[in-house]
Amino acid sequence: MSSDKGKRPLNAIGDDMDSEFDPLTAALRQMHDSVANEPIPDDFLNLLDMIDAKMSASKKFQ
Template structure:
């Protein structure tokens, strides 16, 4: 590994550590969890359920 590559890796690690302490990280994480939860809690569309039933019958 070259000296420049080592410096680049160290710089990235440091910036990652700084980001981990950033309040923006918490806000992003909170918003992503809320979005994920809203998608998970959406009802399954009737068309999709119908396709699943047809696939089960075709076995």
């Protein structure tokens, strides 16, 4: 018995959605969407900027 439920893209909505509605899957998708839509924290952006600056500086010396 194989299921393709986990292989569909997160934003895929099939015609048979009502017949296959799974509250756990719906809750997980909602949680994923809410986290994915959160802004990136400033501390994390600053860290990424510092990494980029160090990588750029090291490339200049190669």
